[in-house]
Amino acid sequence: MKLFAIVGTNADFSYNRILLKYIQKKFSKQAEIEICELTELPTFCExxxxxxxxxxxxxxxxxxAADGIIISTPEYDHAIPAALKSLLEWMSYKVHPFKAKPVMVVGASYGTQGASRAQLQxxxxxxxxxxxxxVLPGNEFLLGNTAKAFDKLGNLTEKVEDQKLQNCFNDFIDYINHFHR
Known part of the structure; x- marks a missing residue:
């Protein structure tokens, strides 16, 4: 299975990038996951x-070409970053690669709410x-307090959070398989 994962920010340092790299490593036997960076993309203009x-x-x-998409978003002022919004605008104006594409939304933030408002938006x-x-309904992975969530190797340190991520990923794989029947 091929998944395409989008880092939802153009920042040099991002816990959302660390989260996607962890997902890529953790689930490498279940899916080939390519990570996409938003650095140096042009701002959308119609x-x-x-x-x-x-x-x-x-x-x-x-x-x-992907079987499914994972988007990891931080939360900037209760919203998704401008770089992510710009990419989505490019991908919805004259081209529509997301149409009927299964998407999993995840997010990491310094605060306790784990990018919940950005994920909703x-x-x-x-x-x-x-x-x-x-978008898989009711499937949310909200990682808060990210400064303490990962060890030096980029692994999640909390077993509870790791299990939540495992459950969300398994549900997403099932969701994708439903579309390929």
Whole structure:
């Protein structure tokens, strides 16, 4: 199974990147997971053309080819980062690679709520008619207090959180398999 995972920020350091790398390593026997960075992507402008940017065309093709998508978002001022919003705008204007694509939303933040507001906003964006992704309902992985959540090797330190992630990932794999019947 091929999954495409999007780091929801263009920041140099991100616990969401660490989370996706952990997911990539932890579930390597269940899925091949490619991680996508949002660094150096152009800001969306409807006067511009996606085809002018090879990196955006590449992302579109990888989303289309993937069996499912994982998006890990931080929370900036109760919302998703501008870099993630810009990517979603590129992928919903003239091209629609997310259409009917299973998506798992996860998030990590310094606070106790684990990017809950950003995840809610992201879910609303993903189900809009222009994107039309199939977001697994009721499947949330909200990792809070991230400064203490990982060890020096990038592994989750809390067994409870690790089990929650395992459950969410297994549910997502089942959800994807449902679409491939």
């Amino acid at each position: 006067d511009d053309d996606l085809n002018n940017y090879s990196e955006l065309v590449d992302i579109e093709k990888k989303i289309t 992201l879910r609303q964006i993903l189900v809009c008619p222009e994107i039309d992704a199939y």
